[in-house]
Structures are given as structure tokens and as C-alpha cells.
Amino acid sequence: MIPIFLKSTRLYGALGFVSWVLFIFLEALKMFAEVEGYETSLWTSDFFVNLIFAIFCISVFSFFKFEIEKENYESFTDLLWKSLITSAVSLLVIIITKLIVYYTQEIEDQSVNNWIKNMLYHLNITLLVTMLCNTFFIFKKMSLYLKTSFIDKFWRILGWAISFSTILGVFQLKFKDTVFLIIFSTFSLSLIFASSHIKWVAYFKYKQKLFSMINLFIMLIISLTFLEYFYSQSKSVQLIFDITNNVFIMSLLTFSITYPLFSVLVLLFNLPTSSVFENKLDEVKNFQRLSQDAQSAKNEKDIFESLLVGCFSASNASSSALLISDNGHIKFFENVGSIFTQDDMLTLKSILRKNSYKPDSGTIYLKNVNDLKHSDFLKKFKIKSLLWIPLKASNEQIGYLLICSEVRESFEKDGIEIIETYASQASVTIRYARLIEEKIANERYKAALNIAEKVQKSLLPHSIPHNQYFDISTFYKTAEEVGGDYYDYFKISETKYTIVIADVSGKGTSAAFYTAQLKGVFLTLVNSNLGLSEVIMKMNDVMNECLEKKNFITLTMLYIDTELRQISHIRAGHCPLLYYSSENKTTEFIHNNGFGLGMVKRERFNSFLEPHIINYSSNDIILLYTDGLIEGKNSKNEEFDYANLNQSLINNVEEDTKTIIKHITDDLYNFTNTKNLQDDCTIITIKIK
Amino acid sequence: MNSSVSTKMNITSQIINDIYQISIDGEIDASSSILLDEEFEKGIASSSKKILVDCSHLSYISSAGLGVFMSNVEDCQDKDIKFVLYNLNIKIKSVFDMLGLNHLIQIKSNKEEALIYLNG
Known part of the structure; x- marks a missing residue:
């Protein structure tokens, strides 16, 4: 390595100057001596003068070496x-x-x-x-x-x-x-x-x-x-x-x-071809810009403009335009000074079709536009040749690129290939940008659904307290984040309770909104000293107003009077209640009449309603559920159905309600061979003490 | 003859002897119920005052599908159109019964009975 001080330009500058002065002085001296006929001394000897000159040369040489190497010229x-x-x-x-x-x-x-x-x-x-x-x-x-x-x-x-x-x-x-x-x-x-x-x-x-x-x-x-x-x-x-x-x-x-x-x-010799190299350089730069756009996930407009500029400069085109479809919306981009409009491009597309070209499948190069049939439309544009390139990314049609020239056979094979590369690069970039957009939208949607899920869970009772008269347990699971099942209970007095289970038709968010409404209606009516039938009739009146034409709600409501040891229940189109009588050791699905809420007009609903009364004794079991339980399917497309539910209950009549529910759901999961439900599922089990 | 196909359901309709005949093959869930609804709307808008629905190949119906039947029954009553279903399998029939739809919609066990009802 050379020491730093030896790289100093000042050192060489000074050395150069001193040696130069000395050299000129000695040469003058030498000439003077020659003219006057003096003898040459050591100082004016050729050897010494040449040495000084060599020092001068090496100093100047080194000066410029370090001077030019250290500077970063633009x-x-x-x-x-x-x-x-x-x-x-x-x-x-x-x-x-x-x-x-x-x-x-x-x-x-x-x-x-x-x-x-x-x-x-x-x-x-x-x-x-x-x-x-x-x-x-x-x-x-x-x-x-x-x-x-x-x-x-x-x-x-x-x-x-x-x-x-x-x-x-x-x-x-x-x-x-x-x-x-x-x-x-x-x-x-x-x-x-x-x-x-x-x-x-x-x-x-x-x-x-x-x-x-x-x-x-x-x-x-x-x-x-x-x-x-x-x-x-x-x-x-x-x-x-x-x-x-x-x-x-x-x-x-x-x-x-x-x-x-x-x-x-x-x-x-390079001057005449210099424009070609300049074009190539521009192409490289434009490519770079497109891929930078992809990395920074720029908006589509920027990407398309990059594409248009790139294609335009890569060919001797007179104009270029882009037709883009985005979720059914058509967008149009054009180069500055372009003569085409969105409608013109669509017309051209149909003309290409009429000439048995396939404008969707691959690049179309028309060397001479006048060869086209029905080409009258194109005359006003004064174009002679054109390139039509469909933009595709993973089989998705993104749009079309049109490049026109006023010269016949204007495009060369190389040029077309470059434009095609631009087009495919832009398509991939767009696809990428769209995927990111979709992902962001999805994330937002998911976050909203998570909130909805929390809200819906908060609508359900946190726990139904056990009491001295009966033991009660519940199970609730939705197929998606939110669902259309709903249950609730209300303690009217120490001895009287109301329990409701409901299923809104359809599933997902729309159903979930109705469950919220239903809770409001239920809590208002159940608190107003009305009889069970009247409560349901009024619920139907209200929900008839709220529900859309194709929506309805099935519901079963129990009124438990522990003093009379009696359960009155109304079934509004809901799955029949399963009752186990400990005295008879039998089970029964109770099919009392009733339309679902929102299905028919008031008179018809009210007249069809058929309350049913169970006089219970100790260890009797009441099972309420929604259709997600009985409609659980296995791989053979068979349903869990009433028979399996019935059997599942019979097997567990001696257990407490929590265990009964666990066994029923286990049986369901074993049957369907998955813990994922196809539909929302709710179970309420009540066992009399 | 028109036909609409979803992944799980195939629905066809044709007018024979002035009866708008719909036949459903497969499952009616939330998505395929839209096709069913379109078919009903066409039937109600058509000149024929009779709609016959063949349910012999209907294997499953969700609550959304039931909603379609329910809402169209009302439209049929308003426009004085006779509307009948036939040949429902036991499971589907029990779903209709549970909701009380059997009291709103004419459900017959076979095509002959259904035609007798329509032409009666």
C-alpha cells in the first residue's frame, strides 16, 4: 500500500514547481555558460539537469494521477x-x-x-x-x-x-x-x-x-x-x-x-446508429420502471401509463391506446395525441371478429389495414398498420393494447416481441396490484366480521343459571363467523321462566342482523305480562314488518311454571321439541301446529297456532335444537336426523344436562366425521330436578 | 326448454299444455335458491296460470330455498295462479310440514294427482 502522504497532490504540485524552477534556472545557466565559453560545472552537467527534469516529469505525472483519480466526475x-x-x-x-x-x-x-x-x-x-x-x-x-x-x-x-x-x-x-x-x-x-x-x-x-x-x-x-x-x-x-x-x-x-x-x-461510425442504441436504453429503463411499479404496488393508472410510454417508444407508432376491464368496468387510457376513443376500440374489436381474427386470444398484426373487410371505419384515422395485443395474466383477461402506425408494415418482429414483453409484464404487474388490493379488502372484511361475531355472542345470555327446579345447559356454534341461530331466557319470577330458541332462514350476516332484532322484540314482549301465545303473535306482527319477503324465522318458546310443574310451549315452524318422560321411559318429538314468523299474515298465523302443555315430573328432559343438528351430513350425504338424535338422548338420560349435550355433539361429530358444521347449530337441554 | 345449472342443482322448465312445468334436480341451498326464484318469476310472468313443480329429484332444501317457495306462493295467490308440487321425498316433505308449508302450498304425491288439482 502507498502511504497517504504519497497520494497528496499538494506534495507533487510543490515538488513539480520547485523542480521546474530549478530546471529552467539550470538550463538558462547552462546556455549562458555555453555562450560565454565557460566550463560546465556539476550543476550544469547534462546528468544533473536531466535528473531534475525527470523529477519534474514524475511529479506532474503523479499530480495528475491522484488529481484525476480522486475526483468523481459526473x-x-x-x-x-x-x-x-x-x-x-x-x-x-x-x-x-x-x-x-x-x-x-x-x-x-x-x-x-x-x-x-x-x-x-x-x-x-x-x-x-x-x-x-x-x-x-x-x-x-x-x-x-x-x-x-x-x-x-x-x-x-x-x-x-x-x-x-x-x-x-x-x-x-x-x-x-x-x-x-x-x-x-x-x-x-x-x-x-x-x-x-x-x-x-x-x-x-x-x-x-x-x-x-x-x-x-x-x-x-x-x-x-x-x-x-x-x-x-x-x-x-x-x-x-x-x-x-x-x-x-x-x-x-x-x-x-x-x-x-x-x-x-x-x-x-457510431453516430448514424446511435438512435437505435438510445431506443434500446430507453426500453431497458422503461422495463425497469414497470418492474419498479410492480414492487411498489402503484395504482393501475401509473402502470398503464408506463406501459403506453414503453410501447410507444419501442416502436415507431403514431398512437397507442389501452382498453382495460376491471370487475366489469371498462377503463380507457390513451397516449398523448391519440386519435382513438373507447368506443372506437370496441368497434375495432368487433371488426377484427368479423374478419375472423380472435381479438381475445393472441397478438394480431395487421400489416395493411386496407386488407380488412369493413375497414371503412378506420379510414378517418389515417392509420396503415396496427398491432392488437390482448393483456392476460393467469388466464384472466385484463384488457387490450392497440398500437397504430401511419406507415404500412411498420412493426418488425423484434419490436413486436418487445411490445409483447411489455404487455405481459404490465399484465402481471396489474394482476399483482389487484391481488394486493383484494387482500386488503378481505382483511378489512374479516376484521368487520370479527366485530360482528363478538357483537352477536354478546346478544346471547352469558350463562343460564341453574336453579332449584331444573338443570339447564346450552350449546351454540355457527358455521360462519356469524349465524342465524338465537336463544335466550327470561326469569319472570322465582318460579316462572321463559326460554326461546330461534333460527332465522338463510345464514351469515343477513341472518345475524335479524337475530339482533329478534332479541329486542323478545325482551320487550316477554316483560309485558302477556300470555305465551300473545307474545308469539305479537312477535309475528312485528317481524312480518321487518323481514324481507323471502325470510322467515322459526322459533320455539317455553314457559316453565315450576309451581304447577308445567311447561307450555309453542312451536312456530321450528324443529319439534324432544321430550323424555322419566315415568314412561319414552321419548317423543312434539309436532304441535304453527307457522314460522313472517310466513303468513296475522290471522292465518294466529289461528294456526297450537300451544302444547307438558306436565312434567322429576328427571324429565326437554331438548330444544335447531336444524343444524339434525341436518349434519356425513360423507355419504346422509343426515344425522331425528332418529340419531333420539338415540343419542336415550343413551344419556341418566346424565346431567352438560354431559348430555357433550355426548350429543360427540355423536354428531362422529357421524359427520368433522368438527366443522355445515349450518349453525344450537342445543338447549333442560332436566327437571 | 330452459335450463340453469349451479354446482349442486340443475333446474329445467318448459310449458306443456299451458302448464308451466319446473323440475328440480339436486340440492337447493342459499346460492341455488336464486336460480329457483328466477324460474318461478318466469313462470308467474308467463301467460300460463298453472305452475307444476316436479320435486322427485330434489334431495335437500335449505331454509333459503323454503323462503323462495313461501314468497312465491303468496305471489301466485295474488295473481290467481294455481301452484302445485309433487313427488317430494319423505325428508323434504317433513321439512315442509315442520314449517307448516303443507298448509300453504298444494303438495301432491304424484304427477297425476297434481294435474287433477291443476285442471280441476
């Missing part, structure tokens, strides 16, 4: 600007130099003339070294764009080799020496090879390419001007210090000519 055009300005300043100085040389030709004194030329020449060397080092690292950076590991290593070695070559200047090689030629040609070949790495060209837009080309061309001219100047000076003037003998400078100069030359040529 783009290559910035880099090129920087390089061009340096070169242009250098060029300006050369022109001024030439002018000075031109006007000082008149000076008689040959030695003074020579001295001026040499001093200008030295100043120009400084400029040249600065310019070459600057352009070298800028071109190196450009050549390393999209580098492979090989080219990276190649440049590293080349960089070190070139910086070491400054030392060669100390040994005063001549251009014609074999060693010089070997080293110089190795460097030149390597740099020519490096010059062929111009991958950045492909990523430039047309304007950028044009700008870079002009820029690089000017730099090329400047480099050539430098070459010409130094070459001519080396031929014509008696030089003390000839840089054509410096491998380092000559190699850099070669590179500063080959790289812009190659680049300008490549740019020139």
Missing part, C-alpha cells in the same frame, strides 16, 4: 471539457511562441536568437508535459470504462512502466538508439492497444457523441500541433535539450494522438 463530457481547456491553453501558448519566434528572426545576434528560442522551447516543454499527463489520465479513465480484470491489470503495469521511464531520460538516450526504439515501440503498441477500449461510446446519446467527437478532434489537432512544433524545433534549432529523445514524453504524446484518433473514428 460524466465523461465533463472530463473531456477539462482536458480540452488544458490543451487549448497549451495551444494558445504555442501560437504565441511561434509569433514571438517569427518576430525575433530579425535579431542579428545568432546566440541571443538561439537563447530566446531555447527558453521558449523549455517553457513549451513544461506545458507539453502538463498537458500530456492530464490527457493521459483522462483517456486512461475513459479506456477503463466497463473494464475487465485483464485491462485493469494491463493499465496498472503500463502506468508503473511509464512512470519509471522518466528515469531513462537521465541516461541521455538518443531517439535512434536501439534501446530507445525497443522501449518506445513497446509502449506505443501497448498504448495503441489501450486506445481500442472505447466502450463508453455506446452509452453516449447522439448529442453527447457529437460533442465528444468535436472535442476529441480539437485535442487531436492540438497534439499534432505540439508534435509538429517539437519536431521542427529539433530539426532547425541548435537545442540544448531535445525532448524527442525522451521516451516518457514521446510515449505520452503517441497516446494523446492515438486515443482521440481512435475515439473520433469510432464516434463517427
